[in-house]
Amino acid sequence: MNLHTIASYVPSQFLDNIVQAGTFGETEEFIRKKIGPLRLPRKDPAEETSDIAVKAVRALLARAALATDAIDALVLVTQNGDETLPHTSARVHAKLGLPQTTAVFDVSLGCSGYVYGLQILKGFMQASGYKKGVLVTADPYSKIIDPTDRSTTLLFGDAATATLLSDDGSWELSRPLMCSDGAGADNIVVKDGKFQMNGRQVFNFAATVVPKQIKALLEQEQLSEADIDSYCLHQGSAGILDAIARRFPDVKERFVNKLAFTGNTVSSSIPLLLEDAMEEFNHRKILISGFGVGLSWASMVLTHKEKK
Amino acid sequence: MITIEKIHEIIKTSCPNVDASKIMLEVRLREYDIDSMDFFNIILELQEELGKEIPDEDIDQLRTVASIQDYFKKNTA
Numbered sequence: 001m002n003l004h005t006i007a008s009y010v011p012s013q014f015l016d017n018i019v020q021a022g023t024f025g026e027t028e029e030f031i032r033k034k035i036g037p038l039r040l041p042r043k044d045p046a047e048e049t050s051d052i053a054v055k056a057v058r059a060l061l062a063r064a065a066l067a068t069d070a071i072d073a074l075v076l077v078t079q080n081g082d083e084t085l086p087h088t089s090a091r092v093h094a095k096l097g098l099p100q101t102t103a104v105f106d107v108s109l110g111c112s113g114y115v116y117g118l119q120i121l122k123g124f125m126q127a128s129g130y131k132k133g134v135l136v137t138a139d140p141y142s143k144i145i146d147p148t149d150r151s152t153t154l155l156f157g158d159a160a161t162a163t164l165l166s167d168d169g170s171w172e173l174s175r176p177l178m179c180s181d182g183a184g185a186d187n188i189v190v191k192d193g194k195f196q197m198n199g200r201q202v203f204n205f206a207a208t209v210v211p212k213q214i215k216a217l218l219e220q221e222q223l224s225e226a227d228i229d230s231y232c233l234h235q236g237s238a239g240i241l242d243a244i245a246r247r248f249p250d251v252k253e254r255f256v257n258k259l260a261f262t263g264n265t266v267s268s269s270i271p272l273l274l275e276d277a278m279e280e281f282n283h284r285k286i287l288i289s290g291f292g293v294g295l296s297w298a299s300m301v302l303t304h305k306e307k308k
Numbered sequence: 309m310i311t312i313e314k315i316h317e318i319i320k321t322s323c324p325n326v327d328a329s330k331i332m333l334e335v336r337l338r339e340y341d342i343d344s345m346d347f348f349n350i351i352l353e354l355q356e357e358l359g360k361e362i363p364d365e366d367i368d369q370l371r372t373v374a375s376i377q378d379y380f381k382k383n384t385a
Contacts, residue, residue, distance in 0.1 A: 030343060034343060034344075034345040034346075035345075198364070199344075199348070200348050200351070200364065200367070201364065203345075203348040203352070204348070204351070204352060204355070204361075207349075207352050208352070237345075239345035239348065239349070243348075243349055243352065246321075
């Protein structure tokens with residue numbers, strides 16, 4: 001079961017992050033170099049999570065020339081769904097008019113959710129004999145961000161993505177490495193309806209465990225750092241990406257930073273990068289790594305089956 | 309123990325724009341254009357040097373080069 005196509009929906013409305021930073025006394029240079037986003041896309045407040053998910057899936061169906069009745073399964077990664085009950089993928093199912101034979105369910109994960117989601121959907125499809133499955137990410141943090149909290153409001157943008165897995169996709173998925181540390185769960189939480197993050201602990205966590213996991217994955221796959229054409233890591237912040245990339249001095253420039261116009265879009269950040277990276281003619285191997293809420297982190301290598 | 313040279317090296321690695329050699333022992337690091345993200349990086353490197361995690365409640369003890377040296381004295385055998 002391979003990765004076939006990715007499409008996305010990034011709202012056209014946005015928050016000017018330089019202006020927002022000014023209200024906290026932060027400079028444009030600090031935002032550009034250490035935080036990353038110049039703009040933070042914002043869904044319309046009247047739009048629900050399922051609405052942005054549907055827009056991403058519709059873009060995928062158009063790009064892959066796929067009919068809704070061809071979708072055997074749809075998995076939605078979100079922690080900010082429409083309601084507590086039902087699962088938001090049920091709302092997506094209805095809005096897209098998917099057939100009753102399509103299996104849908106949600107996965108509750110944050111920034112590691114895309115890598116976990118690929119593995120969950122791949123295994124589910126293989127075990128069920130399915131041919132086409134869609135992994136959707138839609139986790140609009142604008143629902144939970146406290147605009148007075150400088151440590152989080154400068155970071156997060158809204159977006160949704162949809163990824164088609166099928167038996168005729170071009171990108172093979174490696175066996176991932178997936179880890180958890182529930183002892184650190186209090187470092188990223190929603191309390192009293194508001195999102196809270198211990199920035200230093202999250203930075204520490206990401207800069208410590210992610211390089212180790214990437215190195216272990218390369219060893220598992222018998223690859224060198226230079227064998228990877230692009231390192232598409234979760235776009236936590238510019239500072240976190242720099243701290244991780246610094247631990248790979250020989251290939252530092254292959255770590256992608258595209259925070260400027262989307263910000264940290266949680267589980268959507270990796271597929272937003274992949275959407276572009278997969279189009280690069282010379283790319284044969286791409287490493288993806290997500291890390292965050294849980295604490296949870298996961299990494300995987302994607303290999304183009306015809307360019308190996 | 310940690311030497312002043314080693315602390316300067318860590319500051320240089322964490323914030324290349326800062327001239328670590330000009331940092332006075334008792335002056336707070338933030339006075340030298342070291343921002344919150346630079347400070348996260350410095351703590352990370354100090355942790356690696358110390359070989360154990362530095363808890364959040366100890367961070368206030370690491371605001372100057374001299375206090376970093378003191379902290380290492382207290383926390384290394």
